[in-house]
Amino acid sequence: MRARAPTRPAGLGWLLIAAALAWLGLAILLPLASVFVEAFREGVPVFLAAFADPDAKAAIRLTLTVAVIAVPLNAIFGIAAAWAVTKFEFRGKTLLLSVIDLPFSMSPVISGLVWVLLFGANGWFGPWLEDLGIRVIFNVTGIVLATILVTLPFVARELIPLMQSQGTDEECAAITLGASGPRTFYLVTLPNISWALLYGVLLCNARAMGEFGAVSVVSGHIRGLTDTMPLHIEALYNDYQYASAFAVASLLAGLALVTLAAKSLLEWRFGGELARPTLPAGIK
Amino acid sequence: MGFTVFYLSAIVLIPLAALVARPWEHGWNGFWETVLDPRVLAALRLSFGVAFAAAGVNVVMGVLVAWVLVRYDFPGRRLVDAAVDLPFALPTAVAGIALATIYAPHGWVGALVGPVGIKIAYTPLGIFIALVAVGLPFIVRAVQPVLQDFDAEVEEAALTLGAGPWQRASQVIVPAVTPAVITGFSLAFARAVGEYGSVIFIAGNMPMRSEIAPLLIVIKLQQFNYAGAASVGLAMLVLSFAALIVINMIQLAFARRGVR
Numbered sequence: 379m380r381a382r383a384p385t386r387p388a389g390l391g392w393l394l395i396a397a398a399l400a401w402l403g404l405a406i407l408l409p410l411a412s413v414f415v416e417a418f419r420e421g422v423p424v425f426l427a428a429f430a431d432p433d434a435k436a437a438i439r440l441t442l443t444v445a446v447i448a449v450p451l452n453a454i455f456g457i458a459a460a461w462a463v464t465k466f467e468f469r470g471k472t473l474l475l476s477v478i479d480l481p482f483s484m485s486p487v488i489s490g491l492v493w494v495l496l497f498g499a500n501g502w503f504g505p506w507l508e509d510l511g512i513r514v515i516f517n518v519t520g521i522v523l524a525t526i527l528v529t530l531p532f533v534a535r536e537l538i539p540l541m542q543s544q545g546t547d548e549e550c551a552a553i554t555l556g557a558s559g560p561r562t563f564y565l566v567t568l569p570n571i572s573w574a575l576l577y578g579v580l581l582c583n584a585r586a587m588g589e590f591g592a593v594s595v596v597s598g599h600i601r602g603l604t605d606t607m608p609l610h611i612e613a614l615y616n617d618y619q620y621a622s623a624f625a626v627a628s629l630l631a632g633l634a635l636v637t638l639a640a641k642s643l644l645e646w647r648f649g650g651e652l653a654r655p656t657l658p659a660g661i662k
Numbered sequence: 663m664g665f666t667v668f669y670l671s672a673i674v675l676i677p678l679a680a681l682v683a684r685p686w687e688h689g690w691n692g693f694w695e696t697v698l699d700p701r702v703l704a705a706l707r708l709s710f711g712v713a714f715a716a717a718g719v720n721v722v723m724g725v726l727v728a729w730v731l732v733r734y735d736f737p738g739r740r741l742v743d744a745a746v747d748l749p750f751a752l753p754t755a756v757a758g759i760a761l762a763t764i765y766a767p768h769g770w771v772g773a774l775v776g777p778v779g780i781k782i783a784y785t786p787l788g789i790f791i792a793l794v795a796v797g798l799p800f801i802v803r804a805v806q807p808v809l810q811d812f813d814a815e816v817e818e819a820a821l822t823l824g825a826g827p828w829q830r831a832s833q834v835i836v837p838a839v840t841p842a843v844i845t846g847f848s849l850a851f852a853r854a855v856g857e858y859g860s861v862i863f864i865a866g867n868m869p870m871r872s873e874i875a876p877l878l879i880v881i882k883l884q885q886f887n888y889a890g891a892a893s894v895g896l897a898m899l900v901l902s903f904a905a906l907i908v909i910n911m912i913q914l915a916f917a918r919r920g921v922r
Contacts (some may be wrong), residue, residue: 384735391734397740398730401723404771405795406748409760412770416763418775455669462663480678483902485856486754487876488895491883492677495684500888503679527673581750588753591858595880608755608859615759615863624763627756634751641751642744 413631416624428614428625436602437610437626440518444606445586448525453579458534461567464541465549475538483532489527490595493520516598521606524592529582536578537571540652544570573648577641584637588630665765675812681899684892701869702878705894709875710901712746712786713854716793717847723794724801724846725839731802732809746802749795754859759791784866789874792860797850804846808839824896840916848909 387395418425428434453473459478463471481489497514498504507514514520548570552562568575590608605613605631612622645652685693686713696702731743749757765772765782772783782788812835820834866872875898882891 385732387734387736394726395730395734395736398723398727401854402727402742402745402798405798406745408764408770409757409795410748410752412760412764416760419755422805455666458663458669460665462666466663468663474666474670477674480674480860483852483856483906485858485876485879485895485898487879488681488899491879491891491895492681494883495680495888495892496677498883498888500886523673527677530673530737584751588751588756590753590755590758591856591876594858595883611755611759620763623759625748627753627759630753630756634748635752637751638744638747641747642740 401530410631413624413627416620417628419624420621424621425625425628428622429629431451431622433602433605434622434626436612437605437607437631441607442522443518444522444525447530448586449579449583451526452529452582453533453575456528456535456537456578456582457571457575460536460537460541460571462562463538464544465546467600478531478534481527486528486589486591489594490592491522492527493523493596515596516600516604518604520596521593521604524587524596525586528589528592529586532582532593533575533578533586536574536581536652540571540574541567570651573644573651577644577652580637580640580644584634587633669765673906681892684889685896692889693893696890697897701873702875702894702897704870705873705875705878706897706901708786708789708873709855709898710905712789713793713851713857716790716797716854718793720797720801720850721843724798724850725805725843727798728802728805728809733820738896749797749799754796754857755863757795757860758792758863761788761795761860765791765864775801782863784868784872785913786865786872788864788866789861789872792864793854793857796857796860797854799852800853801843801846802850804842805839809835812838812861817911841913844909844913844916851909852902852906853899855905887922 382623385391429438459474463466463474494501494515496502497507497520499508499515500513504515508511514523548566549562552566553559557565588608589606590612593606594612595611597606597609599605599609599613601610601613607626611623611626611630614620614626685696688695727746731739731746744842746794751795762769762783764770765788767773767776767781767783769783771853775782780787782791817830817834856876858874858880861874862877864875865874867874867877879891879894879898882888882894
């Protein structure tokens with residue numbers, strides 16, 4: 379079997395390329411360009427002022443805090459889940475895999491809603507926790523929980539196909555030679571998956587920092603306290619402070635571009651050590 | 663192993679149990695009254711209908727983009743290839759305000775089509791455009807590997823046997839990519855049904871007309887109507903799983919036909 383190499387386009391080819399590029403331009407490039415144009419529409423001072431605002435600083439700090447908690451937790455979960463699924467045989471594996479994938483097919487709003495149902499004022503555990511003085515909803519804890527739920531599959535989805543294709547031979551060899559379980563993991567498994575892990579973490583982080591729907595349901599929109607960057611953008615936009623809204627948005631768009639560049643670099647440089655994307659496995 | 667199951671239960675299963683249990687607080691009737699409310703029905707119809715249409719358009723444009731990226735060598739191909747993933751990486755709120763601004767009456771595109779009498783922002787058409795932009799990468803990324811691995815010899819055999827370009831496309835290539843197209847379609851559809859951030863800014867959010875189902879959940883929560891919010895959420899979840907199962911069955915039927 380031999381795949382066909384890309385050819386130099388001729389007449390019809392150029393037409394198809396033009397159509398595809400026009401569509402991508404309209405759907406992808408135009409919105410991206412507009413973010414940066416609108417951000418600077420009222421000049422550089424207004425752009426910079428958007429970040430001097432204490433609420434904006436608080437929002438940036440909160441977004442970073444949430445990502446710093448949620449991403450490592452999901453990375454650890456991703457490794458554990460991939461390890462369990464690929465190195466052991468057990469019943470209910472398919473079910474486990476579908477549960478891991480579940481957050482991808484749920485509306486982000488539902489991912490926020492479920493936490494309100496548990497911990498909100500009328501929630502199952504809400505009143506009880508309130509008596510103990512613990513607030514989850516309209517608080518940072520809720521935002522972290524919602525973000526963890528939304529970004530849960532990213533690392534696991536990246537690692538599982540890769541570890542599946544690598545099999546268990548190397549681990550078995552290490553164990554036979556007398557290495558302990560943890561030692562096998564650090565010296566054999568981890569080096570084998572490090573680039574794929576980085577890839578998954580990258581995508582997980584991009585989503586964690588940009589999540590809007592789930593977080594907006596649990597946050598309560600208290601400015602300077604529970605507004606993350608995307609929520610701060612919404613608040614500014616609804617206040618008709620368009621230039622400031624787009625200034626903060628341009629920061630997130632910049633993050634998306636950096637993520638994309640790093641992702642492409644990983645694919646290009648270490649493509650062989652990543653899971654082959656048979657499906658849009660990374661971000662679904 | 664134990665950690666995996668514990669973490670999944672705490673983060674996914676217990677919260678979902680709440681979603682399944684809460685709608686019945688006001689009994690069986692309470693659930694149906696909420697879901698069959700005309701405003702809720704209109705929102706569900708809008709969310710699912712527009713998501714379906716957007717995924718359908720993306721099938722055509724996504725296959726085109728994947729084809730161009732795999733088959734032709736043109737300057738900037740790698741850059742374009744990387745750019746396809748942008749809707750995945752760009753936060754939905756950012757995409758939302760950008761699209762709303764472009765398609766608003768005085769925006770870059772809105773000002774162009776306005777004089778012709780087309781209104782995009784704050785209508786269902788705006789929702790459609792946002793969902794198309796969000797769903798495009800799913801189809802491209804599903805189809806691309808299949809086209810890449812497509813055996814050139816099969817195509818050459820068809821050429822030698824005298825098949826014209828149209829016949830080669832419809833009888834050799836289409837059957838090969840159809841399963842991948844269906845997979846991409848279902849992913850784009852599932853994402854579009856639940857999409858919130860990129861839609862609410864451009865939608866206008868008029869009840870009965872341009873109000874999507876996820877927004878209705880948010881509204882009900884703001885009124886502290888937990889049972890109502892959970893009812894709409896559960897209805898959305900059940901409907902989208904039903905849709906995905908149907909799509910899966912269609913795909914299975916195709917796979918079986920291919921074997922024969």
